[in-house]
Structure formats: C-alpha cells, structure tokens
Amino acid sequence: MSKEASDFRYNTGETKVPWAAVGENYNAEDTYAFVKFLMGGKGKAYNAALKDVKAAIAKLAKVSVAPGKLSMGDKVNEVERMIDKYLGVEEGSSLFVSNCTAALELGYRYAGIGPGDEVIVPANTFIATVVYPLSVGAKLVFADVERKTVNMDPKDVARKITKKTKMIVPVHIGGYPCNMDAIMKLAKKHDLVVMEDAAHAFGGEYKGRKLGTIGHFGCFSFHEVKNCTSLGEGGVFISNVKAYRGEARRARFLGVDFTSKIHNWLYNISLIQGKGNFKYQASNNASVTEIQAIGLMQQIKRYSKILAERKREATYMTKRLSGIPGIIPQDLGNEKVKLTFHLYQLQIDPKIVKGDVQLLKKKLEEKGVTNIPHFGPIYRFSAAIGKGFDEKKIAATCPMTEYVFDKCYTHLPIYGLTKAQLTYMADAIIASVAEMKAGA
Numbered sequence: 001m002s003k004e005a006s007d008f009r010y011n012t013g014e015t016k017v018p019w020a021a022v023g024e025n026y027n028a029e030d031t032y033a034f035v036k037f038l039m040g041g042k043g044k045a046y047n048a049a050l051k052d053v054k055a056a057i058a059k060l061a062k063v064s065v066a067p068g069k070l071s072m073g074d075k076v077n078e079v080e081r082m083i084d085k086y087l088g089v090e091e092g093s094s095l096f097v098s099n100c101t102a103a104l105e106l107g108y109r110y111a112g113i114g115p116g117d118e119v120i121v122p123a124n125t126f127i128a129t130v131v132y133p134l135s136v137g138a139k140l141v142f143a144d145v146e147r148k149t150v151n152m153d154p155k156d157v158a159r160k161i162t163k164k165t166k167m168i169v170p171v172h173i174g175g176y177p178c179n180m181d182a183i184m185k186l187a188k189k190h191d192l193v194v195m196e197d198a199a200h201a202f203g204g205e206y207k208g209r210k211l212g213t214i215g216h217f218g219c220f221s222f223h224e225v226k227n228c229t230s231l232g233e234g235g236v237f238i239s240n241v242k243a244y245r246g247e248a249r250r251a252r253f254l255g256v257d258f259t260s261k262i263h264n265w266l267y268n269i270s271l272i273q274g275k276g277n278f279k280y281q282a283s284n285n286a287s288v289t290e291i292q293a294i295g296l297m298q299q300i301k302r303y304s305k306i307l308a309e310r311k312r313e314a315t316y317m318t319k320r321l322s323g324i325p326g327i328i329p330q331d332l333g334n335e336k337v338k339l340t341f342h343l344y345q346l347q348i349d350p351k352i353v354k355g356d357v358q359l360l361k362k363k364l365e366e367k368g369v370t371n372i373p374h375f376g377p378i379y380r381f382s383a384a385i386g387k388g389f390d391e392k393k394i395a396a397t398c399p400m401t402e403y404v405f406d407k408c409y410t411h412l413p414i415y416g417l418t419k420a421q422l423t424y425m426a427d428a429i430i431a432s433v434a435e436m437k438a439g440a
C-alpha cells in the first residue's frame with residue numbers, strides 16, 4: 001500500500017495496527033465477474049476458455065495480495081504524469097477527475113462565475129459545456145459558429161464581449177481545433193479566462209500544441225463514447241495557471257487541506273483560491289478510482305494507433321465523398337491543424353442538393369446508417385429558455401448556427417468500422433444525395 005497520502009480516507013501508511021483503505025476487497029469470484037463482463041461471448045470455445053480463466057483466477061487468488069487501496073492512489077498519480085508527458089505540459093498540470101463536466105466546473109469556479117457574469121460559449125455544443133454557468137444564474141452569451149468547422153467564430157466572440165464578460169469557452173467540436181490564436185488574442189486584450197472544452201479533442205493539435213493546453217484551462221472527457229476511456233467515465237482538468245493546480249487538486253475532494261491542521265484534527269478544510277481575491281468552498285467530490293486510472297493508461301499506451309485508425313477511416317470517407325457537387329466532406333486537417341476524428345462531420349449545400357440535412361438524415365436512417373448529432377443550439381433547450389433566454393432573439397444573433405444545424409450538418413460514426421461498413425455508409429450518402437437532387 002502507498003505511504004503517500006492522497007486523500008485522508010485511511011491511507012495511513014504502515015501502522016502497527018493496519019487500517020486498510022478498502023473495507024472489502026474483491027475476491028476471485030468478483031474478479032471473474034469483471035473478466036466475464038469485459039470479455040463477453042458465447043459458444044463452445046468461449047465457454048471452454050472461460051472455464052480455464054475461472055480456474056486460473058482461483059489459483060491466482062491463493063497467492064496474490066489485494067491492492068488495499070482502490071481510490072485516489074498511486075495509479076491515479078501515474079496516469080496524471082503520463083498525461084502531462086503526452087500533452088507536453090508542465091508536471092502537475094493534469095488532474096484526473098470523475099468526468100469532463102466536473103473538470104469544467106473547476107475552471108468556472110476559478111473565475112468565480114456567478115449571477116450576472118457573462119460567459120461566451122459556442123451556440124452549438126453539448127449541454128455539459130454550459131451546465132455550471134446556467135445553474136448559477138450566469139448569462140450565457142452564444143457565439144455563432146464558423147461554417148466549415150461548426151466551432152465558435154472568433155469574429156462573433158469579439159462582437160459579443162462586454163464589460164461583464166469573464167470567460168470564453170471554445171469547444172473543439174468533433175476534435176477539430178478552434179481558431180485558438182484569435183481567441184487567445186481577444187482574451188488577453190480583455191483579461192478573460194479561456195477554458196477549452198476539449199472533450200472530443202484528446203491528442204488533437206493546433207500549431208504544434210496539443211488541444212486543451214492552450215487556454216488557461218483545458219478539459220477532456222474519457223466517457224465511454226470518446227476516443228479513449230477510463231472504464232466508461234472520467235475526465236481530466238489541465239491547469240496552465242500554476243497557482244491553481246494545488247487548489248484544483250483540493251477542490252476535487254471537497255477542499256480537504258492536509259497542509260494545515262485544525263486543533264486535535266488531521267486536516268483543515270480551507271477555501272479554494274480562485275482568480276484575484278476570489279475564494280470559494282469546494283462543493284464536489286470528483287474523485288476517481290485506481291481501476292479507472294489503469295483503464296485509461298492502457299488505452300493511452302495504444303492511443304497513437306487509435307488516432308491513426310480514426311484518420312484512416314475518415315480519409316476513406318472523404319475520398320469517396322469528394323468531388324460530388326453539394327457534398328462537403330470532413331476536412332482532414334494539415335500540419336498545423338491535427339484532428340482527433342472523434343466524429344465524421346458531414347455537411348451538404350442544401351441549394352445544390354435540393355433539400356436540407358433533415359431529409360438526408362431521414363434517408364440515411366432508412367438505409368440503416370446511424371447519424372448521431374447530439375449537439376443542438378443550446379438556446380433552444382427549455383432549461384435555457386426557462387432562465388430567461390429569448391430563443392428568437394438569440395437565434396437572430398447566430399444565423400450560421402441556425403443555418404448549419406437545420407440545413408447542412410450532421411455527423412457520423414467513424415471508428416471500428418469494417419471496410420464493408422465504410423463502403424456501405426459512403427454508398428448510402430452518395431445514393432441519398434442523388435435521390436434528393438432527383439427530387440425523390
């Protein structure tokens with residue numbers, strides 16, 4: 001068991017009377033259940049292999065020692081240092097947390113976002129990007145998107161900055177880098193905190209720097225649908241603000257502070273130091289487990305292969321769809337702009353195709369091609385409207401979002417597809433567009 005305290009919960013080191021962190025460890029039967037879950041199957045060969053595994057685990061259980069610590073231990077530290085290296089950031093910049101939404105909250109908390117403060121976010125993102133400012137009564141200011149990338153348009157951000165603006169939150173949709181130079185320039189000019197929502201963008205690059213490491217803060221998601229995962233849930237918070245690294249670390253676990261003790265007690269609970277004079281009481285427990293850390297390390301070890309495979313599949317699709325009037329395939333990037341291909345972003349020109357993307361989505365669905373556009377203009381949700389946002393007025397300030405979302409844009413899955421599935425998907429798009437052009 002580790003001697004280094006990570007949180008206070010019974011990681012007391014080598015005492016004469018051992019106080020194990022784990023109340024009840026996992027035994028052979030439990031471990032066998034995990035293996036069966038992660039490696040399911042059926043049939044004669046499967047059942048025979050499973051029987052061997054069960055026997056092997058039972059044998060191992062007789063000679064092995066349980067980890068003694070399942071949460072916030074050495075493995076969590078190890079994956080954080082691995083991510084620091086992978087992203088090329090200073091040691092200590094990465095903080096592994098329960099999910100990307102919790103990571104985003106750490107950045108919003110730093111900036112002291114509260115009622116009346118303005119946060120500029122892209123009009124088109126997943127609700128997780130904005131849920132914290134929405135919940136505390138801050139004003140979301142929706143930046144319109146760029147046609148090509150559907151990312152936040154810095155020109156519109158510039159138009160929408162006011163005296164009340166405190167933050168800009170660019171989202172690298174689908175793993176396509178935002179125009180970070182322009183955004184950072186605006187932030188510098190107006191003293192704004194930039195937090196990159198890099199939920200889709202782990203491993204992507206912008207002008208030689210990894211996405212999520214350019215702003216003051218960056219947030220990644222390792223939820224099961226992302227390019228790599230920490231057993232289905234997880235996130236990482238990157239802090240380029242050196243002074244906030246330790247603070248965020250304490251905020252991850254309720255603000256527990258081992259650097260100072262109160263009278264007759266092991267630790268203190270101190271306020272978290274945010275930007276300037278702002279201090280706050282941490283209100284979340286975003287701790288993670290050792291198993292999650294191991295899961296993430298394993299996938300990061302083969303991450304370059306994962307990215308290469310995604311790129312290969314996207315390149316095939318773009319080649320097939322290029323040169324067909326009205327179809328705008330996913331841009332594949334270049335030396336300065338490296339994508340993660342989390343999604344295959346497909347657009348059409350509705351005038352040339354003689355119909356909009358809603359019809360294309362219907363046709364694709366009929367042909368059995370899943371399209372999963374889970375981003376909508378945030379200002380259309382009742383949660384936003386209920387907070388006094390006027391949908392129509394905001395929509396009028398985001399004309400490109402309205403046009404692209406309703407008429408042009410969808411995204412498709414782009415990983416783990418066989419040659420036959422990729423061919424089928426490309427054929428289905430080409431055929432559907434041809435039908436639309438013919439008025440069918």
Ligand SMILES: Cc1ncc(COP(=O)(O)O)c(C=O)c1O
Pocket residue numbers: 098099100101102125126128129171197199200220221222223234235
């Ligand atoms: C753009 C964006 N931001 C944030 C999140 C939240 O990630 P998590 O599920 O890890 O909280 C997601 C999840 O899909 C997302 O798509």
